[in-house]
Each structure stands twice: as structure tokens, then as C-alpha cells.
Amino acid sequence: MYAVILAGGGGTRLWPLSRRAKPKPFLPLLGEESLFQLTLRRIEPLVPAEDVFVVADERHRDVVADQAPQLGDRHLLGEPFARNTAAAVALAALTVSRVDDDVMVVLPADHYITDPAGLRDCLTVAAEAARDGSLVVLGITPTGPETGYGYVTGADVDESPSKVRRVAQFVEKPERERARELLSSPPGAWWNAGIFVWRRDAVLDGLERHAPGLVSTLRRGLEAGEPLAAIYERLPEVSIDRALLEPASLEDRVRVVPADVGWSDLGSWNALQAALAQRSQSADGVVAVGRAEDIGSSGILVHSSAGRLVVTVGLSDTIVVDTPDVVLVCAADQAQEVRTIVDRLAQAKEIDHL
Amino acid sequence: MYAVILAGGGGTRLWPLSRRAKPKPFLPLLGEESLFQLTLRRIEPLVPAEDVFVVADERHRDVVADQAPQLGDRHLLGEPFARNTAAAVALAALTVSRVDDDVMVVLPADHYITDPAGLRDCLTVAAEAARDGSLVVLGITPTGPETGYGYVTGADVDESPSKVRRVAQFVEKPERERARELLSSPPGAWWNAGIFVWRRDAVLDGLERHAPGLVSTLRRGLEAGEPLAAIYERLPEVSIDRALLEPASLEDRVRVVPADVGWSDLGSWNALQAALAQRSQSADGVVAVGRAEDIGSSGILVHSSAGRLVVTVGLSDTIVVDTPDVVLVCAADQAQEVRTIVDRLAQAKEIDHL
Numbered sequence A, B: 001m002y003a004v005i006l007a008g009g010g011g012t013r014l015w016p017l018s019r020r021a022k023p024k025p026f027l028p029l030l031g032e033e034s035l036f037q038l039t040l041r042r043i044e045p046l047v048p049a050e051d052v053f054v055v056a057d058e059r060h061r062d063v064v065a066d067q068a069p070q071l072g073d074r075h076l077l078g079e080p081f082a083r084n085t086a087a088a089v090a091l092a093a094l095t096v097s098r099v100d101d102d103v104m105v106v107l108p109a110d111h112y113i114t115d116p117a118g119l120r121d122c123l124t125v126a127a128e129a130a131r132d133g134s135l136v137v138l139g140i141t142p143t144g145p146e147t148g149y150g151y152v153t154g155a156d157v158d159e160s161p162s163k164v165r166r167v168a169q170f171v172e173k174p175e176r177e178r179a180r181e182l183l184s185s186p187p188g189a190w191w192n193a194g195i196f197v198w199r200r201d202a203v204l205d206g207l208e209r210h211a212p213g214l215v216s217t218l219r220r221g222l223e224a225g226e227p228l229a230a231i232y233e234r235l236p237e238v239s240i241d242r243a244l245l246e247p248a249s250l251e252d253r254v255r256v257v258p259a260d261v262g263w264s265d266l267g268s269w270n271a272l273q274a275a276l277a278q279r280s281q282s283a284d285g286v287v288a289v290g291r292a293e294d295i296g297s298s299g300i301l302v303h304s305s306a307g308r309l310v311v312t313v314g315l316s317d318t319i320v321v322d323t324p325d326v327v328l329v330c331a332a333d334q335a336q337e338v339r340t341i342v343d344r345l346a347q348a349k350e351i352d353h354l
Helices: A035-043 A058-067 A084-095 A116-130 A176-184 A200-210 A212-223 A228-234 A240-250 A269-280 A332-347 B035-043 B058-067 B084-095 B116-130 B176-184 B200-210 B212-223 B228-233 B240-250 B269-280 B332-347
Strands: A002-006 A052-057 A076-079 A103-108 A135-140 A150-154 A165-171 A189-199 A254-259 A286-289 A292-295 A300-304 A309-313 A318-322 A326-331 B002-006 B052-057 B076-079 B103-108 B135-140 B150-154 B165-172 B189-199 B254-259 B286-289 B292-295 B298-304 B309-313 B316-322 B326-331
Touching (some): A002 A035, A002 A084, A035 A058, A035 A116, A052 A084, A058 A076, A103 A200, A116 A254, A135 A200, A150 A176, A150 A254, A165 A240, A189 A240, A200 A212, A200 A240, A212 A228, A240 A254, A269 A318, A300 A309, A318 A332, A326 A332, A326 B316, A332 B292, A332 B309, B002 B084, B035 B052, B035 B058, B035 B103, B035 B116, B052 B058, B052 B084, B076 B084, B084 B212, B103 B116, B103 B200, B135 B200, B135 B240, B165 B240, B189 B254, B200 B212, B200 B240, B269 B286, B269 B316, B298 B332, B309 B316, B326 B332
Parallel strands (some): A002 A052, A002 A103, A135 A254, A286 A300, A292 A309, B002 B052, B052 B076, B286 B298
Antiparallel strands (some): A103 A189, A150 A189, B103 B189, B135 B189, B150 B165, B150 B189, B165 B254, B316 B326
């Protein structure tokens, strides 16, 4: 078994902490280690460092080397720029030299999981299920009808909860009502968290059948020694879900392993607030990272990473983020607007702050 | 006429902007000039620089010299430490060499007035009223039954609104109900804003009668060439209101000149927010000083004085203050708690931030 960690996420919604120079995977959002480092540590008992490969933006090579000195330089597959997950997975499948029936585990570098042992158990079950050439997805137990995630639905009604299931379909970011339906109809549905387990030949064969242009362009360019930036320019920008898993599910090639492992994508300040509140078991709902003083607030997250003292008084449901050059103060229920601010700064060419 | 500007206010409630090293009077809270500089400019047409004296903490001598180069060094009466306003006024009355019937105008250095010409008119009326030895107080037209101010009440019912009135009594920081009574009972009441006009001999005679220990201690120490710090140690810490005006009012020696001049003490972040909102005529109630971006907030004040970008999203009635070492985010209706934070930091010996 070998692991391919996808560390190309931008984490725009965690601005101003997440920046182009050091985006979300490389930030110690929950403590001393970055999400990338936590991801490595999580799979370490299952996949030793010599079998771990990281796909990340070439610009972050130094950050990866700093944070994971145990990985050799060859273990970083640097992308010239992000081209979504199908390109990243294909790059790893083509360039990491392994035998065909080796099992590849694909893991995002910027998620959080409270039960690492549970995750490893699920990955072991998934690796077994992948032996026959199936494409296996870990299915996160949903906590509600979220509209921001992709769902996979089971094909069979009469299976036991822990069993590997056949996948009927993928549903990308459904409306609220549809999400409710998915959750309530047997045999249930799970969130697709981008954690995949498959044989190297299964993913390459599948990509060649369902996304032939992508694989052939990449393969020929690499064989011709063309610069990766020139090859990447010609690749379609598509997710591995859409390029491979959706069409393969119609051919009954996809399986799901239910995974109740305390997963969070930490996809917004709200999600980080929830994860930190759970960890700290804060009674008054005041969660702080860094130097902070509070009087009488509730439901707040204070994140101070620039050494300054952040003082909060009488706030409710508010997020305060202090960085060396930007301070963000945001109503918790408006956290999705952070993206709007980032867009506005990009348009105004305020790139120092991005 | 000569002016004594009291610039010893600490402005703790405007922390973290107001600090021990550079407190409220010396901050450009409303724009480019500090409140101290605005005070000088306000009285300039009435009192030229050679007749202006400043009582301030000796530690702020350089700040005063920087901000008011037109004042000679002798025009700063440096206090070794603050000993309330009776000591400051007595120091000025004893050390500024003027003839006895010269009229002294006492002005706080940290208030804001939207109608400077109106103020000068009131001071001219008050100077006339002070000729006979009366102690004259400017009475600010109250905007509501505030409990944080001292009130003066008129003694006569049948006077015209603009007339100089005899003062019946001083009421220091009344309860809300009592404040309502004061405002509704004829002949009315005004806020005592600490703006006083009186002959030099009148204030000295009054202090000698009502606070004899204070004047004699100060006079003898000064005559003996004792260090001011040693003298100040022995002075009572009392306001000029309590030491002089309250007892003198019982002897019918105090007059009030009503002054409807757009006064604010800028005594808290709320007061600054109100003053800035009025100046900017902000429709959405978003008032910003410095670099700020907002999406969808209302009733907020953003004060950024450290060059950082402050981004606010979806906030209501909130104050955000960014300084080089401290960020404050405070519910507008909890702004009085800022003092609690300052006390807490002082107890924790976090003096860097004070």
C-alpha cells in the first residue's frame, strides 16, 4: 500500500490565515502541527514514509520539505499550478513507480479526523475491497443534510452497517431538500470526503476509459520530457470524482466503506470553530488560539497568530482572526462571505494580502 | 484672559488606543490633529499662544512640545503624577505669573466640540460674568439623563435661556431617575464639562477658604523650592468641583453659562463612534478610521492605526480597534468593560500593553 497525499488545496475560506504562500494544508490550525503533518502522522502506522508521496504546488516545495523532512525530495510531485484532482491523481499514478496491483490510498492533506485509528481500520477494509480492481471511496457518516459536499448512495438495502457496499450514484452538492431525501432513503448515503483506495492499474485503466485525453496527454508529455507546465496547460480541469468515479459507478465498479471517524473538512471558519470547540470542550463557547483575553462573550473563535493580544468583550457568534497584516472580524453566520472579500482584494490587486 | 489647559486625562476607556505613554489628549481620534491640538486651535482666536498654559504629566513634555511647538517650554506645567484637578488648577493659579484680576479659562484637553465659534461666544460671556469675582461654569445642554456626568442646576426659574444664571447646586453622577428629575424640573440643569472661567484671585481665594490645606501646602513647597513630586505626595487628591465649586455654590458664588456647542467628552468608544458617525454622516452606520473593508455590517466603528487592513463582515453594533500590539473587538453596549480589561492587565503586570 502506498499513499498519495493531495496538498494542493487553497483554503480561501480560511483567509486571512490561509494565504497563497502558505495555504491551509500547511497551517497549524488546531495546534502545533499543520493539517498536512497531521495527515502524515495519521497514516504512519499503516504507510511508512518511504511509501508516501505528496502532490503539491511546486511553489510549496520548501514548505513541504520543512514540515516533512522524513520525506525525500523525490516524494514531492510538484505541480506547476493546480489543475483539480484528476490531473493530480493521474500524475501520481503515472510517475510513482510501483507494480500494477499495489494499492494506492489518496488522501486530502487539509482535513481533520478525530479518530485516526478508526480511519486506519477503514483504509484496511478498503484496501481489501480494492484487491479485485474496485474503486473504493470512504463514505463519511453525514451529520446533517449539508449542501456543500458530494454524496455517494448505496446500491443495496440489506447490508450490515459496517460492510463494504456497492455505490449506486454520486450526487454532487445537492439542494437541501434533495440532501434530506438522500439521507432518509435506504440504503442511505455518505459524504464523499475525497479519500480513495484503489489499485494503481484500476485507476489508470479507469481514467484511460473515462478520461482518455487526460491520461494520454499526460503520459505522452512525460515520456517526451516536456516541461510539466506545458503539459498541464493542455489538461482538462476536472475532479477525479467527475472524471472517474461518476462514470465508473454506472458500471458498478465503485464501492463505499462507511467511515464514522469524526471527520471535518475544516472548510470554513465555522467548521474550524466547531472542531476547536469540541476539542477544548469549552463550556462558554469561547475558543482561542494564541494570546487572547475575553469578557462575557459566547460562541466566539479567536485566532491570534501574530503574537498580538486579542481582547474580546461581549461578543456573540463571532470569528476574530489576527494575522501580521490583516485583521478579520466576521459574524459566524456570514463566514462564507470571506471568499467575497478575497475576490474583492484580488480585483483590487491587493496581492500582498492574498 | 489666559487659558489653562488640563491635559492630564488618562482616557483608559479608549484603550488600547489610549496608552500611558500617549494618552487620549494626544491622539488624533477624529482625524489628523490630536484632541489637545484641536483644543488649542479652538481657543486661538480668543487666547493667543503666549497666554496658553498646559498642565500635563511631566512624562508627556516631549509629546506636548511636538504637538504644540508654538508654546514655549515654560508654558508646560509638568506634574510629577496626576493628583486630580484641584491640584492642577492650584498649580496653574500659583505658578503662572498674572495680575490678580486676569481671567483664567480652564479647559480639558480631551473633549470634542462641533461648534468652536459657539464655544468662544460662551467663553466671552463667561469672562464678562467672572469680572465681579464669580466662579463661572459652562453648562452643556444635556441630550439625555446621562448618569456619567456631573450636573449643575439653576437657582432662578424666570430667566431667559441664554442668560448667565446663578447655580443652586452641583449633583455628581446622579442615578438615572434623579437625572430625569433634574432635567425636567425648572429652571433646568446642565452638564458640568469641566470648562471654568474665573479671576485668578477668585479661584485662589476660594481654594484658600474651602481647601486651605491644598493651597498652603502647594504654596509653601513652591516657595521653599521643594521638588514638586514631594509636594504633590502631600496634596489631597480631589476634583476642583468638589474642592471649590460645590462649597462655593452654597455661598452663591457660582454662575453657569448655558452652552449648546455640540460637546462630547469622547469618554468611551461609544462616544467616539457617535461623534465620527455624525461627522461622516454615514448612512449604513459603518465608520472607519484607517484601512478598512466591510461587507454588510451596521453600527460599527473600525479604528485601524497600525497600518493593517481590518476586514469586517456582517457585524452589528461592534467596535474594532487595531493597534500595533493589541486588537480589541467589543460589543458597542459593553464598551464600559474596557476599563475592566485594563485593570486585569495591570494586575497581571502586562504593562507593555497599558
